[in-house]
Amino acid sequence: MNATNDTAELAPTRDPAAYARRPLLGGVFWVMMIFCALCLLAAVAVVILGPRLAPVRRVALVAPAAAPAAAPAPPSSPIAQTAPAGPSDLASRVQRLETGQTRIVNAAAGALAAASLSDAAARPAPFAPALAAAARLLPSSPETLALAPLAQEGAPTRAALAADLTDIGAQVSTAARTPEKNASFIDRAEYAFSRVVTLRRIGADATGTDAVLARAERAADDGNLEGAVGLLDTLPDPTKAVLAPWRDKAERRIEIDQHIAALRAQAMADLAAAQAPAQGGVS
DSSP states (O other): OOHHHHHHHTOOOSOGGGGSOOOSSOHHHHHHHHHHHHHHHHHHHHHHHHHHHHHHHHHHHHHHHHHHHHSOOOTTOHHHHSOOOOHHHHHHHHHHHHHHHHHHHHHHHHHHHHHHHHHHHTSSSOOHHHHHHHHHHOTTOHHHHHHHHHHTTOOOOHHHHHHHHHHTHHHHHHHHTOOOTTOOHHHHHHHHHHHHSOOOOOSTTOOHHHHHHHHHHHHHHTTOHHHHHHHHTTSOTHHHHHHHHHHHHHHHHHHHHHHHHHHHHHHHHHHHHHHHHHHHOOO
């Protein structure tokens, strides 16, 4: 080490600020101190003023929710105008309901009895037991009284009567050709031949007795027994004796069906009348 180098190292610096005394507390420190003081003041304000402000807020929140419950009912409300029903009113309503239900049940039972009687009367056998059962549910019906003598024997079905009319058609046609007392020999011979071999014209161009008989048979086949009887009434008198047994059974079937139809119509009308108050409501 030489003397020159040591002198240079020990030489003082030329900047005087380097030797100035540094401050102990800077600006950042004072800013933090001010912020802490403000936080303390805010905490004190919350502790002192908080209990005074909290009840006001709770009342302001709860009051609107309780307001609708305290509102009175509008004067025009039907509930406010309707008076409560008393015991007598309730008893009267219950009695009317029970009476209406009883009428409906009785009317429905009558309708079922009429339907059951209709099924029994449609058969060729007697139907007196079915008529007796229906009469207990429909005691005031005049149709049950009219059916009493007819139920003892019954009547063949319409289909059976149509078949019977076709079977006796040849006999009816032959009877229509019966010669009069002053008939000629040829007329008598044709009548005798027709009793052995019967020739009938049943086409659309048929005329006379054969045409009427053909139309009557077609009406009976279609179920129009009333129309068939009306056509047969126009035949000559000699055919009456041949048609008498068939006509008696046909008239009984027609009469039975008419009474049954009237009985069912009355039963359905009674059921509709009984249901009408129940559908309209009880006041």
